[in-house]
Every structure is written in structure tokens, then in C-alpha cells.
Amino acid sequence: MTAPAPASFKLGTRGSPLALVQARLVAAALTAAHGWGPEVAQIVAITTTGDRVQDRPLAEIGGKALWTKELDAALIDGRIDCGVHSMKDVETQLRDGIALLAMLPRADVRERLIGAESIDALPHGARVGTSSPRRTAQLLSLRPDLRTETIRGNVATRLAKVGSGELDATILAAAGLDRLGYADGATLSIDVMLPASAQGAIGITAREGDWTTAPLLAAINDINTFSAVSLERGFLGGLGGSCHSPVAALATIAGGRVYFRAEIMTEDGTEIEQGGFESTLEDAPALVAALAADMLADASPALRSLFSA
Numbered sequence: 001m002t003a004p005a006p007a008s009f010k011l012g013t014r015g016s017p018l019a020l021v022q023a024r025l026v027a028a029a030l031t032a033a034h035g036w037g038p039e040v041a042q043i044v045a046i047t048t049t050g051d052r053v054q055d056r057p058l059a060e061i062g063g064k065a066l067w068t069k070e071l072d073a074a075l076i077d078g079r080i081d082c083g084v085h086s087m088k089d090v091e092t093q094l095r096d097g098i099a100l101l102a103m104l105p106r107a108d109v110r111e112r113l114i115g116a117e118s119i120d121a122l123p124h125g126a127r128v129g130t131s132s133p134r135r136t137a138q139l140l141s142l143r144p145d146l147r148t149e150t151i152r153g154n155v156a157t158r159l160a161k162v163g164s165g166e167l168d169a170t171i172l173a174a175a176g177l178d179r180l181g182y183a184d185g186a187t188l189s190i191d192v193m194l195p196a197s198a199q200g201a202i203g204i205t206a207r208e209g210d211w212t213t214a215p216l217l218a219a220i221n222d223i224n225t226f227s228a229v230s231l232e233r234g235f236l237g238g239l240g241g242s243c244h245s246p247v248a249a250l251a252t253i254a255g256g257r258v259y260f261r262a263e264i265m266t267e268d269g270t271e272i273e274q275g276g277f278e279s280t281l282e283d284a285p286a287l288v289a290a291l292a293a294d295m296l297a298d299a300s301p302a303l304r305s306l307f308s309a
């Protein structure tokens with residue numbers, strides 16, 4: 001509050017409806033925290049590779065930083081002051097020169113099923129659209145009769161395919177549906193479907209060493225979200241897998257303790273390795289690394305091979 005308000009503060013984001021809503025949440029948080037006028041926080045929409053290439057599954061496009069590369073470049077060039085991201089889509093290893101500085105309080109971490117009241121209630125052989133290897137594996141482990149189909153596109157496009165009957169059901173993150181104002185669907189307990197690491201968290205990046213921006217972002221950081229998501233990302237890093245590998249991980253922090261659960265699985269759902277622990281915050285990073293190593297050691301060679309770079 002003591003620093004004078006900048007004339008403008010540019011928030012870079014993808015241009016999808018969900019990304020824009022999330023960027024507005026960050027803009028509102030910054031504006032409130034620093035007492036800025038309504039003209040200061042400005043949203044700059046930037047198209048990423050992941051947005052441009054809609055006709056192929058993500059895993060096939062390959063390459064790194066599908067959702068972040070263009071935003072990182074805009075940061076480095078000084079076209080934007082910070083980048084707003086769904087943490088779920090941010091690589092474990094950030095590009096040089098980019099720092100992750102803050103996260104908003106996490107939303108609902110759970111998955112939501114659209115098209116049926118529960119996974120058990122889906123008709124035999126139902127067609128379920130998802131482009132996530134994790135969701136595919138988890139669904140098939142519960143219901144091997146289901147037919148999973150790859151779908152791409154934004155949340156509205158995916159919902160429309162269920163609405164039109166092209167698909168019987170789909171699974172999306174409750175966080176995204178809630179932020180976009182979609183009330184339909186059955187929220188799945190984390191015991192039925194453990195979410196992706198970092199699901200429901202919005203993160204904010206900036207140029208490393210930008211000491212003007214860092215304190216502005218620190219003021220809106222939710223420390224428990226940052227710690228939990230960092231642990232989940234640490235688990236991914238410990239596995240050595242890409243964000244396209246079938247992994248679920250969730251850290252919950254309550255009363256100064258960490259409750260951590262994770263799964264790694266083959267995409268056909270025939271093998272799911274589960275693990276977890278409860279610890280102090282201080283012990284958690286080392287336990288996360290040990291858990292990743294233990295789960296890989298217990299996995300079959302086929303499952304383990306999904307995580308060797």
C-alpha cells in the first residue's frame with residue numbers, strides 16, 4: 001500500500017473463456033490488495049501453441065510449455081508484467097528467467113462428471129470424452145466397459161458434445177466449471193477420482209529478479225495453496241514424468257500438517273499404484289521425493305517406463 005500505484009500493470013493470460021475469468025480474479029485481487037484504480041490492472045490475452053493446435057491430442061503435439069511458452073516470451077520482452085496460469089498446465093520445470101511468485105486460494109480440487117449421476121450409473125459401454133491419460137486410466141480401472149474418446153477444446157465445446165449426444169459423458173475440473181458458472185454435474189469424491197496435481201490452483205509468474213512486481217504479487221499469495229501445489233509439483237518432478245503422464249496427486253494442509261495422496265497408473269487402467277503419507281510441513285518435501293521413488297520401485301516395468309524421460 002505504501003508504494004505508489006503503477007500507471008498500468010499488465011496481466012498476461014491465454015484467451016480462453018476460463019483463462020480470462022481467472023485473469024480477472026487475479027486483477028481483482030491485486031486491485032483490492034493495493035487500492036489501485038480500475039484502470040491499473042490490464043488483461044492482455046495471448047494465444048499459446050496449445051490454443052492454436054486444436055486438431056490433435058496434446059500428447060501428440062508434444063514439446064514443452066504448450067500453454068506457457070508464449071506467455072513466458074511476453075514476460076521476458078516486457079509486454080506483460082505477470083502471467084496468469086492454471087497451475088495444472090504449468091510445467092514442473094519453469095523456463096530460465098521466469099519465477100512462480102504467487103497463487104490465489106485454491107478452489108474445489110475435485111472432478112465433476114457431466115452426463116450421469118455417478119460413474120456407476122453410466123450405461124454399459126458409455127462413451128466418455130476426455131483428453132487426459134489420468135482420467136482415462138481412472139475411469140477404465142473403475143469401469144473397464146467404458147469407451148473413452150479423446151476430446152479437445154475449451155470447456156463449453158466439451159459440454160456441448162455431451163449436450164448433443166455425441167458423447168454420453170465427460171469429466172472436467174469442478175474449479176473450471178464453477179468459475180465459468182456451470183452448475184450441472186456430479187462432483188466426484190477424491191476417493192473415487194484423485195485429481196491432477198495442482199488442479200484448482202491459479203498461479204502467477206513474473207520475470208525473475210523483477211523486484212517491483214514481486215512484492216505486489218506476494219501480497220495476494222495464499223501460502224497454504226502455494227505449499228500444497230509445490231509439494232504436488234515436487235512429486236511430479238520426483239517421478240520425472242511429463243504433465244501428460246498419468247499421475248494424480250493431492251496435498252491437503254490443515255492444522256500445520258500435510259496429508260498427501262498420489263497415484264501413478266497405466267493408461268488402460270489395469271495397473272494403479274497408490275501411496276501417501278501424513279507429516280509436518282517441514283518433513284513433507286523429503287517425504288514427497290521418497291514416495292515418488294518408492295512408488296516407481298513398486299511399479300511394473302511397463303508402468304515405470306512411462307516416467308523415464
Ligand SMILES: NCc1[nH]cc(CCC(=O)O)c1CC(=O)O
Pocket residue numbers: 086087088089171172173174175176198199200201202
Ligand atoms: N487441462 C485443462 C485445464 N486446466 C485447468 C483446468 C480447470 C481449472 C483448474 O483445474 O484449475 C482445465 C480444464 C479441466 O481439466 O476441466
